[in-house]
Amino acid sequence: MPIPQPTYYGYYWYCEQLMTNTFSYPVVFASGNGGQYIMIIDALDLVVVFTGSNYGS
Numbered sequence: 001m002p003i004p005q006p007t008y009y010g011y012y013w014y015c016e017q018l019m020t021n022t023f024s025y026p027v028v029f030a031s032g033n034g035g036q037y038i039m040i041i042d043a044l045d046l047v048v049v050f051t052g053s054n055y056g057s
Contacts, residue, residue, distance in 0.1 A: 006016065018027045018041070029039040035052020 012030060014029050014031065016027055016029075018025045025041050025043050027039055027041055029037055031037050034055040035050060037048070037050040037052075039048040040046070041048075
């Protein structure tokens with residue numbers, strides 16, 4: 001289970017540390033209205049995209 005961390009914002013991207021009891025990775029992500037996310041975990045060569053459609057909530 002992830003441990004809550006502070007999130008920092010700049011240039012329309014957020015930067016935070018994804019942490020559990022066994023690992024920790026820096027994550028850069030963008031978030032849009034309606035549940036869209038682009039997440040980049042460079043240490044894992046991973047890009048994750050969510051394309052939600054719950055606009056205005």
